[in-house]
Amino acid sequence: MELQNLIEELEEIVENATKVPLSSKCMIDREEVLEIIQQFRLNYPEEIKQAQWVKKERERILNESRQEASNIVEAANQKVVQMVNETEIIKIAKTKADEIVKEAEMQGDRIVEEATSEGDQIMQEADVRANEYKNRAQTYADSLLSTVESMATIAKDTVYTAYVNINNSYQDAETLLEKVSSARQIVNSKND
Numbered sequence: 001m002e003l004q005n006l007i008e009e010l011e012e013i014v015e016n017a018t019k020v021p022l023s024s025k026c027m028i029d030r031e032e033v034l035e036i037i038q039q040f041r042l043n044y045p046e047e048i049k050q051a052q053w054v055k056k057e058r059e060r061i062l063n064e065s066r067q068e069a070s071n072i073v074e075a076a077n078q079k080v081v082q083m084v085n086e087t088e089i090i091k092i093a094k095t096k097a098d099e100i101v102k103e104a105e106m107q108g109d110r111i112v113e114e115a116t117s118e119g120d121q122i123m124q125e126a127d128v129r130a131n132e133y134k135n136r137a138q139t140y141a142d143s144l145l146s147t148v149e150s151m152a153t154i155a156k157d158t159v160y161t162a163y164v165n166i167n168n169s170y171q172d173a174e175t176l177l178e179k180v181s182s183a184r185q186i187v188n189s190k191n192d
Contacts, residue, residue, distance in 0.1 A: 065115065
């Protein structure tokens with residue numbers, strides 16, 4: 001029996017129920033209503049169950065991607081702290097690295113927001129078109145995983161760029177110190 005027929009039958013039972021005198025309440029056949037509820041459960045569409053599963057899976061994947069982005073940013077922050085020393089040139093490099101890490105965090109947040117927004121939109125369409133979503137569930141999962149993979153790749157590349165920039169600044173600072181030391185030796189040798 002189709003769900004629509006079960007709902008109509010339930011409405012008919014309520015509409016035709018015997019009214020309790022001096023009250024707005026009515027009496028219905030309990031067994032008849034429970035049987036219709038049982039029929040409803042048996043006919044509960046598989047597509048709706050699958051859509052609920054996909055929604056939970058999407059939330060799990062988004063939470064994992066947020067955690068992964070947070071871990072990447074935390075690792076980047078720890079790497080920056082390890083590489084920083086007390087010289088003035090390295091402090092400037094640290095400031096630049098902090099800006100790059102902040103930009104990476106903003107990009108990661110934006111990617112997560114876009115993935116969340118896209119996931120919400122897909123879930124709304126799934127609720128409206130449960131039968132259609134049954135056929136597209138696999139495609140949606142692959143697309144979402146691809147988005148998460150892209151987000152992780154972008155975050156990794158951004159952190160790597162920050163690392164390279166800091167390393168280059170450090171190398172520049174060492175070169176500058178070597179030049180200063182060499183110039184002092186020349187000046188000192190001329191004074192002798």
